[in-house]
Amino acid sequence: MSDVRLDVSRQPGPRWVLPKGLRRVPEGLDELATEHLILNMGPQHPSTHGVLHVLLELDGEEVQAAEASVGYLHRGIEKLAESRKYHQVGTLLDRADYLAGLHTETAFALAVERLAGIEVPRKADWIRSLTMELCRLASHVVWAGTFGMDAGAMAPFLYIMRDREALLDILEAITGGRMMFNYVRPGGVFADLPAGVDTKIRAFLDVFDTYLEETDALLGGNEIFQARIKNVGVISRDTAMAFGLAGGTMRASGIDFDVRRDMPYAAYTELDFDVPVASGGDCWDRYVVRMEEMRQSVRMIRQLVDGMPEGDFTAKVPKVLRPPAGEMYAAVESPRGELGIHLVSDGGPTPYRMRLRSPAYYNLAITDEAIAGSLIADAVVIIGSLDIVLGEIDR
Amino acid sequence: MPASAHETLLRDAAVVHTSETELLGTVVRLDCVNVRPALGALAAGGFDQLVDMFATDTGEAIELTYHLRAFSGFETLFVKCTVEYDGELVSVWDIYPAALFPEREAAELLGMSLTGHPNPKRLLTVEGTEPLLRKSVAIRGAQEVQFS
Numbered sequence: 001m002s003d004v005r006l007d008v009s010r011q012p013g014p015r016w017v018l019p020k021g022l023r024r025v026p027e028g029l030d031e032l033a034t035e036h037l038i039l040n041m042g043p044q045h046p047s048t049h050g051v052l053h054v055l056l057e058l059d060g061e062e063v064q065a066a067e068a069s070v071g072y073l074h075r076g077i078e079k080l081a082e083s084r085k086y087h088q089v090g091t092l093l094d095r096a097d098y099l100a101g102l103h104t105e106t107a108f109a110l111a112v113e114r115l116a117g118i119e120v121p122r123k124a125d126w127i128r129s130l131t132m133e134l135c136r137l138a139s140h141v142v143w144a145g146t147f148g149m150d151a152g153a154m155a156p157f158l159y160i161m162r163d164r165e166a167l168l169d170i171l172e173a174i175t176g177g178r179m180m181f182n183y184v185r186p187g188g189v190f191a192d193l194p195a196g197v198d199t200k201i202r203a204f205l206d207v208f209d210t211y212l213e214e215t216d217a218l219l220g221g222n223e224i225f226q227a228r229i230k231n232v233g234v235i236s237r238d239t240a241m242a243f244g245l246a247g248g249t250m251r252a253s254g255i256d257f258d259v260r261r262d263m264p265y266a267a268y269t270e271l272d273f274d275v276p277v278a279s280g281g282d283c284w285d286r287y288v289v290r291m292e293e294m295r296q297s298v299r300m301i302r303q304l305v306d307g308m309p310e311g312d313f314t315a316k317v318p319k320v321l322r323p324p325a326g327e328m329y330a331a332v333e334s335p336r337g338e339l340g341i342h343l344v345s346d347g348g349p350t351p352y353r354m355r356l357r358s359p360a361y362y363n364l365a366i367t368d369e370a371i372a373g374s375l376i377a378d379a380v381v382i383i384g385s386l387d388i389v390l391g392e393i394d395r
Numbered sequence: 396m397p398a399s400a401h402e403t404l405l406r407d408a409a410v411v412h413t414s415e416t417e418l419l420g421t422v423v424r425l426d427c428v429n430v431r432p433a434l435g436a437l438a439a440g441g442f443d444q445l446v447d448m449f450a451t452d453t454g455e456a457i458e459l460t461y462h463l464r465a466f467s468g469f470e471t472l473f474v475k476c477t478v479e480y481d482g483e484l485v486s487v488w489d490i491y492p493a494a495l496f497p498e499r500e501a502a503e504l505l506g507m508s509l510t511g512h513p514n515p516k517r518l519l520t521v522e523g524t525e526p527l528l529r530k531s532v533a534i535r536g537a538q539e540v541q542f543s
Binding site for chain 1: 473493528532
């Protein structure tokens with residue numbers, strides 16, 4: 001692995017010069033010329049959320065430079081999609097972002113539908129929104145739990161796993177799968193909602209309201225947790241914009257953008273919801289934004305269950321889809337941010353090129369920048385606050 | 396931001412280009428040597444974010460796509476240019492730092508050399524891996540197994 005070594009020069013300071021305003025390591029920080037230590041954090045490390053490998057150049061406890069090394073989970077999903085028929089790509093995309101398979105599937109389905117001119121029934125749109133919001137909750141609770149663990153809070157993780165279990169049960173009742181759904185297909189969804197699932201969802205939401213506030217009080221109300229994450233890993237608005245950040249990470253830095261509201265898809269034009277935005281850009285703001293996103297998701301799920309229309313759950317779609325030659329970009333707001341599929345078709349039965357614009361990929365790229373200058377313990381918290389899923393980054 | 400803001404910006408920067416409205420959106424095609432001046436002008440003129448950057452093997456050459464977005468007015472722009480096989484991918488990281496990762500990925504997966512990048516290493520695959528996204532590279536599992 002000779003290609004993943006940091007440049008161990010005795011000259012302290014950043015290895016490359018970032019544009020003005022982006023640099024965080026003060027020049028001439030280390031004039032004592034103490035020996036720097038290269039530390040491999042990961043790929044097997046509990047707080048790297050998967051197989052992320054971060055090389056840290058340390059001066060004592062302080063991180064001088066960091067470099068994220070990814071690719072341990074690279075399966076070539078973009079290449080594999082080129083030899084799959086349009087109906088078969090969903091199974092690959094479930095495995096890209098394994099916490100939000102429904103979002104990735106929907107992004108692909110939207111791209112295909114827009115390219116092929118398929119009209120999706122209204123009910124399919126609503127089912128898509130419903131399952132996606134349930135999936136967002138299931139993903140966000142994992143983030144809240146693991147982020148708490150990164151900051152040293154063990155208990156919330158056990159509580160959120162109880163909630164996630166209930167969410168996965170609901171998703172299993174609807175889609176037949178707990179994580180690898182393959183439920184959203186071009187044209188609609190695979191199956192109609194099962195009878196009685198609305199009662200199940202309502203019963204869950206009634207207790208989840210309390211559970212969510214309980215988790216928030218347990219985690220966000222904890223002074224130690226607050227002290228660990230406030231003013232840590234501050235990402236300014238300009239940096240967030242320059243690095244192409246997405247989702248909650250971007251909104252915590254003051255950029256008011258949500259694909260659901262600004263580039264609507266599925267049933268989101270018919271729903272009433274708020275987009276939480278914070279301006280501080282530190283780990284605490286990212287925490288607050290995501291917790292509020294969960295409350296908004298609960299609000300949306302209630303509207304979706306109450307207003308679920310009657311009708312078909314899928315359009316009539318040919319067995320072998322051949323969208324006309326052309327290109328299309330479709331994006332959804334996954335739990336991690338703007339997840340886009342850029343589809344290139346040559347008129348054949350398989351995609352000519354499928355590009356997955358992964359939000360966590362862009363969010364991760366900022367670690368080198370955000371960690372440098374912090375302490376090792378803070379580096380763990382900063383990586384946790386970005387909500388990365390390596391399956392989606394490596395594809 | 397008016398819909399043709401990019402036209403004015405590119406004209407002021409004296410960048411030769413063609414601009415078309417396709418199903419995808421507004422697509423600007425230009426020569427690869429003009430990518431840096433074009434993106435520099437667009438970044439300064441309000442296209443705040445590089446949403447995505449990727450490369451496609453068209454069968455004759457490699458096509459680079461830069462997906463830009465202006466947040467005021469949510470204008471989207473796709474800037475495309477073509478590089479020869481084994482050609483050079485010139486980094487635009489100093490204009491859009493978001494390109495740091497995807498440029499490394501595009502270079503390794505399509506077999507281009509990356510210049511002007513602060514860390515031009517491979518991102519996803521190990522040394523010696525074929526440029527996977529080239530159409531000439533076949534997936535090994537796609538060959539059917541013959542049973543006798």
